[in-house]
Amino acid sequence: MSVTDRSRLSLMFRRVLLLLLLVLAGGLAYAVLSLPDQAVGLSDRVRASMETSGVSNPVTAVLLNFRGYDTLLEMAVLLVALLGVWSLGAAAAHRTVDPESVLLSLVGVLVPMMLLMAGYLLWVGAAAPGGAFQAGSVLAAAGILLLLTCKRPPVRLLGWPLRLVLVLGLGAFVAVGVTLMSANGAFLQYPNSLAGGLILFIEAAATLSIGVTLAALFLGGWPDLDV
Amino acid sequence: MNSILLYALAGVGLFTLGLYALIVHAHLLRKILAINVMGSGVFLVLVALGGRSPGASPDPVPHAMVITGIVVAISATALALALMLRVQAKTGRPRLPEERLE
Numbered sequence: 001m002s003v004t005d006r007s008r009l010s011l012m013f014r015r016v017l018l019l020l021l022l023v024l025a026g027g028l029a030y031a032v033l034s035l036p037d038q039a040v041g042l043s044d045r046v047r048a049s050m051e052t053s054g055v056s057n058p059v060t061a062v063l064l065n066f067r068g069y070d071t072l073l074e075m076a077v078l079l080v081a082l083l084g085v086w087s088l089g090a091a092a093a094h095r096t097v098d099p100e101s102v103l104l105s106l107v108g109v110l111v112p113m114m115l116l117m118a119g120y121l122l123w124v125g126a127a128a129p130g131g132a133f134q135a136g137s138v139l140a141a142a143g144i145l146l147l148l149t150c151k152r153p154p155v156r157l158l159g160w161p162l163r164l165v166l167v168l169g170l171g172a173f174v175a176v177g178v179t180l181m182s183a184n185g186a187f188l189q190y191p192n193s194l195a196g197g198l199i200l201f202i203e204a205a206a207t208l209s210i211g212v213t214l215a216a217l218f219l220g221g222w223p224d225l226d227v
Numbered sequence: 228m229n230s231i232l233l234y235a236l237a238g239v240g241l242f243t244l245g246l247y248a249l250i251v252h253a254h255l256l257r258k259i260l261a262i263n264v265m266g267s268g269v270f271l272v273l274v275a276l277g278g279r280s281p282g283a284s285p286d287p288v289p290h291a292m293v294i295t296g297i298v299v300a301i302s303a304t305a306l307a308l309a310l311m312l313r314v315q316a317k318t319g320r321p322r323l324p325e326e327r328l329e
Contacts, residue, residue, distance in 0.1 A: 017250060025243040032235045032272065039279045041286040058287035059294070067291060074295050081302030085309040133294050210298075217305035220312065 054195025055126040063131065064199045068188040072177070075170040075206060078213050082166065091221035099149045107149050114142035122207050126196065132169075132203040132210060139211025144218050158223045166216070169209030173202050234275035241268030253322045255311040259304060266300045 046058050046066065053061035063071050099107075118135040125131030153162075176198055177188040184191065190198050216223070245265030249258055270293045277289035315321045 014251065017247065021243050021247050024246070025239055028239040028242070029236055032239060032276075033232065035276065035279075037229075037279065038281050039276070039286075041277070041280050042288045043280040043282070043284070043286040046287055058284065059290045062287050062291035063294060067288075070291070070295050074298050077299050078302050081306045084306045088309050088313050131294075133298055214301065214305075217302070220305075220309050 052192050052195070054190060054192070054197075054199055057125060057127050057129065057131070059129070060125050060131050060199070060203075064202060065190060065195065068173075068177075071206075072170070072173045072188070075173060075209065078210065079166065079170055082213050082216055085217055085220065086222040089221050090224040091219040093224070097150060103149055107145055107151075111142045111145060114138050114145075118142070118207065118211070122203055123200075125203060126200065132206040135203075135207040136210025137214065139207060140214030140218075143211060143215030147215065147218060152223075162212070162216075162223070165208055165212045167209070169202075169206035172205035176202055231275050231278050234278075235272050238268040238271030238273075238275060241265070241271060244268075255307075255314065255321050255323070259307045259311065262307075263300065263304060266296070270296060 043058075046062060049066065050056070050058065050061060053065045055061050055064070118138040121130040121135040121138060122132065123130075125134070180189055180191075181187045242265050245261045245263075245268060248261035249265065252258060252261065273289045273293050273296075277286040280286040311321055314323070318324055
């Protein structure tokens with residue numbers, strides 16, 4: 001097949017593909033347009049059980065209480081993704097470039113603010129938009145900023161302390177679930193009086209784990225102790 | 228047309244755009260970005276449709292699902308990027324090898 005034949009074929013392929021995708025987009029748009037204007041969904045049921053959830057932000061109530069299983073398994077997905085990345089090999093050896101003083105002073109201002117922000121988001125999640133994932137991602141951003149300025153955690157923290165923090169979120173979640181199961185027979189069924197405290201405890205552990213896991217994913221491999 | 232439908236249709240558009248890029252480009256980084264664009268389209272549709280509930284506050288369940296989805300998408304993207312770097316290191320090219328089985 002000559003080059004012109006191939007490019008003509010590729011052009012035709014793209015046109016056919018474009019046509020097919022336009023049909024798909026039309027079908028999806030029709031599906032969206034044919035939905036009713038108003039739908040109650042599950043918002044009434046959520047509102048009805050807000051009293052028993054232990055928090056006043058409905059999204060947090062759904063995430064940590066009504067659909068706790070989703071969030072539990074999501075923590076597991078994060079951990080499995082990190083194990084997958086680590087199984088591919090060690091992180092590339094880091095270059096020891098001295099960062100410029102502007103970057104260093106900016107990091108010195110930003111990182112404490114981000115830590116404060118993460119704590120605030122974690123706390124405010126009970127009543128307003130915020131929560132473990134938002135706080136965890138701010139924490140991860142602080143960690144990535146430190147990694148970008150060639151700041152590495154001391155080697156003695158990269159062994160079991162790192163692994164402990166990584167499994168802390170999932171571990172706390174499972175521990176609470178199993179404890180409740182032995183107490184009242186249902187996994188992750190919080191008693192009303194304890195729900196708020198238990199959610200904050202799980203979220204605090206999850207925030208730490210999410211932040212450290214995302215920063216570790218950014219490294220792209222397991223941290224090599226020999227470097 | 229109200230704003231909810233506008234957002235939902237924009238989500239459909241993003242999804243289709245991402246699907247096109249996913250099929251057309253061979254470079255793995257572009258494929259990973261395309262999958263993320265598709266995912267953003269799905270999230271946009273979910274959040275927009277959550278706003279259809281009567282009353283002041285939107286349906287919290289789709290919002291919680293989107294938060295879950297974002298975290299899963301980040302993990303999958305990180306794993307995909309690590310795999311892409313391995314492919315690049317092994318074959319020298321950031322694309323899937325097209326070996327003919329003969």
